[in-house]
Amino acid sequence: MADFSLRTLLNRQAEPADCDxxxxxxxxxxxxxxxxxxxxxxxITFDVFAGERVGIVGPNGAGKSTLFKALVGLLPxxxxxxxxGASCRDSHGMIGYVxxxxxxxxxxxxxxxxxxxxxxARQIGYILPPRKRDREAVRQAxxxxxxxxLRKRQIGELSGGQRRRxxxxxxxxxxxxxxxxxxPFSGVDAAAENDIFQVLDVLREEGVAxxxxxxxxxxxxxxxxxxxxxxxxxxxxxxxPAEVYTxxxxxxxxxxxxxLLRDGDQYLVIPDxxxxxxxxxxxxHAHRMT
Amino acid sequence: MAGEGLALWLADAGLxxxxxxxxxxxxxxxxxxxxxxxxxxxxxxxxxxxxxxxxVSGVLGTYxxxxxxxxxxxxxxxxxxxxxxxxxxxxxxxxxxxxWGGLVAGVLSALGIGYLTRHEKIREDTAIGVVFAAMFALxxxxxxxxxxxxxxxxxxxxxxxxxxxxxxxxxxIGFGAAVLLVVALFFKEFxxxxxxxxxxxxxxxxxxxxxxxxxxLIAVTIVVSLQTVGIALMVALLVTPAATAQLVSKRxxxxxxxxxxxxxxxxxxxxxxxxxxxxxxxxAIVLTATALFLFVFSVQQTRQAIAxxxxxxxxxxxxxxTSPPGTLSLHGDEE
Numbered sequence: 015m016a017d018f019s020l021r022t023l024l025n026r027q028a029e030p031a032d033c034d035x036x037x038x039x040x041x042x043x044x045x046x047x048x049x050x051x052x053x054x055x056x057x058i059t060f061d062v063f064a065g066e067r068v069g070i071v072g073p074n075g076a077g078k079s080t081l082f083k084a085l086v087g088l089l090p091x092x093x094x095x096x097x098x099g100a101s102c103r104d105s106h107g108m109i110g111y112v113x114x115x116x117x118x119x120x121x122x123x124x125x126x127x128x129x130x131x132x133x134x135a136r137q138i139g140y141i142l143p144p145r146k147r148d149r150e151a152v153r154q155a156x157x158x159x160x161x162x163x164l165r166k167r168q169i170g171e172l173s174g175g176q177r178r179r180x181x182x183x184x185x186x187x188x189x190x191x192x193x194x195x196x197x198p199f200s201g202v203d204a205a206a207e208n209d210i211f212q213v214l215d216v217l218r219e220e221g222v223a224x225x226x227x228x229x230x231x232x233x234x235x236x237x238x239x240x241x242x243x244x245x246x247x248x249x250x251x252x253x254x255p256a257e258v259y260t261x262x263x264x265x266x267x268x269x270x271x272x273x274l275l276r277d278g279d280q281y282l283v284i285p286d287x288x289x290x291x292x293x294x295x296x297x298x299h300a301h302r303m304t
Numbered sequence: 305m306a307g308e309g310l311a312l313w314l315a316d317a318g319l320x321x322x323x324x325x326x327x328x329x330x331x332x333x334x335x336x337x338x339x340x341x342x343x344x345x346x347x348x349x350x351x352x353x354x355x356x357x358x359x360v361s362g363v364l365g366t367y368x369x370x371x372x373x374x375x376x377x378x379x380x381x382x383x384x385x386x387x388x389x390x391x392x393x394x395x396x397x398x399x400x401x402x403x404w405g406g407l408v409a410g411v412l413s414a415l416g417i418g419y420l421t422r423h424e425k426i427r428e429d430t431a432i433g434v435v436f437a438a439m440f441a442l443x444x445x446x447x448x449x450x451x452x453x454x455x456x457x458x459x460x461x462x463x464x465x466x467x468x469x470x471x472x473x474x475x476x477i478g479f480g481a482a483v484l485l486v487v488a489l490f491f492k493e494f495x496x497x498x499x500x501x502x503x504x505x506x507x508x509x510x511x512x513x514x515x516x517x518x519x520x521l522i523a524v525t526i527v528v529s530l531q532t533v534g535i536a537l538m539v540a541l542l543v544t545p546a547a548t549a550q551l552v553s554k555r556x557x558x559x560x561x562x563x564x565x566x567x568x569x570x571x572x573x574x575x576x577x578x579x580x581x582x583x584x585x586x587x588a589i590v591l592t593a594t595a596l597f598l599f600v601f602s603v604q605q606t607r608q609a610i611a612x613x614x615x616x617x618x619x620x621x622x623x624x625x626t627s628p629p630g631t632l633s634l635h636g637d638e639e
Contacts, residue, residue, distance in 0.1 A: 050425065087505045113502045122370055122499050123550060123559045132496050136507045141489050168554035188507075 039064050039191045039223050040097050040109075047084035047091035048247075054080040055247040058093075062192060062240075064221040067214060069234040072244035073268055078227040079114075081244065082194050085225075086111045098191055110185030110193040110222075112178065115201060120170040126180050127165040130155055133188035155186035158220075159213050175206030182213045186220065193217060195226045199233070211237065235259055243267045311610050319603065341579050346466060353468045353476050354571035354589065357529040357541065360480040362567025363487060364525040365546035366560045367518060371498045374543050375429055376417070376519075379436030381526045381538035383413035385443025388460055388530070393450060402460075403475055406530055410523035413439055418516045463534030463586035472531060479528045483521050487560075494518055495556050532571070533586035544593040545570060548600050566596055 038061035048054040055077040062068055070078050084091040086109055097108045110133070124132075133155075134148040144152075156162040159179040169177060178198055185193045199207055217224055228234055234241055234255065241258045243250040245267040251258045330337065342348045368377045387409025391401035413435060420431035447460075459467075468476075487494065497504045497514050504511040526538050533541055549563035574589030581588070 086502060087508070088502060109506050111502050111506050113500065117502070118500065119370070119372070121550075123553050123556045124495070124499060125555055128495075128555060129499070132492075132499065132503060133507075135492055135496055135509065138492065140493065184503075190506075 037099070038062055040095070042085070043094040045081075045084060045091055045093035045095060047080055047089045049080075049089070053247060055084065055244075058249045060242065060249070060252050062223045062225065064191070064223055065218045066223045066239045067218065067237070068223070068225045068240045068242060069238035070225060070227045070242045070244060071229075071231060071234050071267070076244040076267075077247040078244055079196060080247070082111070082196050082225075082227060085109060085194060108189075108191050110188050110190030112181040112185070112193065112195045112198060114196045115174070115177075118177075120177070122169065124169055125165065126156070126161055126167050126169060126172070126183075127152065129169055129180050130165075130184045130187050133184035133186075133190075136188075151187050151189075152183075155183040158186055158216055159183045173206065174202050175209035178202075178206075178210055179213050182217065185222065186217075190222060192223045192225065195224065197227050197229070199228060199230060311614055312607060315606060315610060338576070341576070346468075347579070349468045349470065349473050350466055350585070351572070351575050353473050354532050354575050354585070355568050356476050356480045357532045358545070358567035358569070358571035358589075359564040360483055360567075361525050361529050361541040362545040362549070362564035363484060363560050364522055365542035365544075365567070366549065366556065366563050367494060367498060368522065368542045369546040369550055370556070370559075373522075374539060376432055377522060377526070377542040378539035379417075379432045380410060380413055380519075380523055381530075381535045382443075383436050383439035384410040384523075384527060384530070385440055385460065385535060386446055387412075387443075389443045389446035389450075392460075393446065402530075403472070403527060406527040407524065409439070410527045411520050414519035414523040415516060418519050422512070459534070460530075461534050461536045462584060463530070463532050463537070466585070468531055476528050476531075479524055483524055483528070486517070486521060490514065490517070491557070533589055537586050537590045540590040540593060541567065541570075544590070544597050548593070548597040551597075551600050551604055566593065570596060 040062040042061075043059050045058040046053055046056045058081065070081065072078055080089065083089040085095060130152045131144060131148065134144060134151060137151075138144050138148055153162065156165055159182055161176065161179050161183055164172065164176065169180065172180065178195075182193070198210055202210065214224055226238075236255070238255060240253060241255050242252045243258055243263055243266075250266050251260075251263045342351065365377075368374060384406040387405035387407070388402050389405075390409075391403075391405025394405075395401050417428075417431055417435050420426055420435070421428045493504075493509060493514050496507070496509065497511055497518070501511055501515075504514070522542070525542070529538060529541055545566035546559070546563040548566045549559045553559035553562055570589050570593035574592040575585060577583060577592065578585040578588035
């Protein structure tokens with residue numbers, strides 16, 4: 015029987031497909047995008063599977079942010095992006111996006127609860143107020159990331175790690191199947207970094223694929239299922255870290271300025287020459303970790 | 305030890321004491337002070353218009369403040385001048401069509417600025433600067449061709465609330481209600497595009513349409529408020545009550561209500577100050593809003609200072625207590 019209630023008419027929204035298919039959750043084919051006619055990324059093709067954690071690695075200006083903006087739909091692009099078989103245009107809320115920390119005004123009068131509820135806007139629909147189903151989804155998402163107790167806090171009162179948790183909870187409430195995090199580790203101390211990885215584990219359990227842009231080569235080598243090396247807007251390699259981190263690939267990505275030593279599970283990054291004007295290299299300079 | 309809470313309570317109690325005393329004085333002279341000006345229909349209409357304007361611009365001002373659009377609001381208010389001037393010229397000095405002229409110019413300027421800033425090719429404040437200066441110059445150029453323009457210009461620039469006719473009041477109420485209705489309908493969407501436009505895009509909301517709609521709503525609010533405070537002071541109605549509200553709210557909806565409250569309060573108090581002190585109404589309202597902001601700001605600062613200082617006082621006192629007798633000239637505290 016046809017349902018012509020206001021709510022149905024306002025919310026012609028596709029429910030996300032099942033996650034347990036062996037098909038990739040996101041397929042990207044020959045993606046190109048840029049600003050003002052200049053192509054910042056070109057011919058990028060890759061697949062992401064449910065629950066996977068993919069690191070996007072590359073120097074500044076490699077096109078990491080452009081790639082994210084194109085995937086989210088913030089930039090016009092050529093090529094095909096599909097999420098669980100649905101084309102990008104119809105993928106209401108299936109991609110979650112955690113913007114760079116600086117892109118958010120933390121004084122905004124919204125509580126933790128409000129921010130997570132924003133992720134439900136599509137399910138709620140225009141004009142209508144949240145229903146019990148939405149409040150329940152928000153509650154579950156907040157409990158999942160351990161922020162339920164702080165739900166009434168204004169977002170500006172939270173620590174850096176807590177703020178990122180809120181955005182992960184928002185992606186959960188949104189029922190996104192892919193979550194993009196743009197530089198989630200910038201300006202974060204070791205404890206908060208650990209905190210973020212814990213929340214990312216929650217996402218893995220929920221079958222949410224995660225794409226992270228990062229500068230940290232060593233961390234990328236040990237904490238991700240797949241890596242994408244980006245340089246000059248081109249995808250140079252895509253695959254498991256052990257396959258991607260070859261001397262040739264690294265030289266092609268960062269020029270001859272860097273070397274990555276591997277000793278069993280340990281990685282050591284060595285810049286070949288002192289670099290004064292490259293923050294990302296200074297950042298990974300002799301950064302060692304198991 | 306609840307000393308900290310006690311100190312805050314005492315400070316609050318003192319504050320309430322003052323407020324209650326002021327209210328008391330007002331209450332006992334209510335007929336004479338408050339009601340007597342309202343026997344003149346003109347003044348009653350003006351007050352009603354000022355209150356509606358205070359509420360509507362308080363609500364829309366919330367978006368102006370949280371989105372950091374103060375400059376946009378100021379510019380848009382100035383950009384409606386050519387529309388007003390055109391209507392004035394056509395009507396040979398009549399004021400009936402000023403509203404519609406301003407509305408057309410305001411909406412067009414809002415959409416123009418929105419169009420220029422669409423793809424971030426031009427920084428928003430640059431685009432605003434270009435459009436705003438051009439429109440304002442055009443308006444002044446048009447007015448300067450009319451004879452005896454000086455007096456009329458000042459009415460447009462600084463408001464002329466005593467000229468509110470019955471038709472004006474109905475228009476103000478009608479458009480104000482329409483603006484509030486749209487805000488109520490799309491509250492959630494406006495909040496999302498204001499807080500995190502990227503989320504709006506991932507949810508495939510028509511982000512650009514909502515942004516333009518919000519700009520148009522602000523334009524309508526400005527035109528509605530024109531008679532009260534005029535072009536030059538309009539930005540204060542949008543920004544000051546909302547800024548006051550942001551000091552005391554941590555969620556958007558309560559901030560809107562508080563902002564509307566401060567807007568209406570500024571209008572009422574400013575109206576009476578204007579009446580009794582013979583000051584132009586626009587500046588009186590704006591200065592009242594500013595006084596309210598400073599008052600709330602300083603109360604909050606004081607509360608913070610007490611909350612921070614009290615624990616320090618306590619440690620000092622404890623140190624005094626534990627120091628050997630005789631070394632300090634402080635008598636034993638039997639607490």
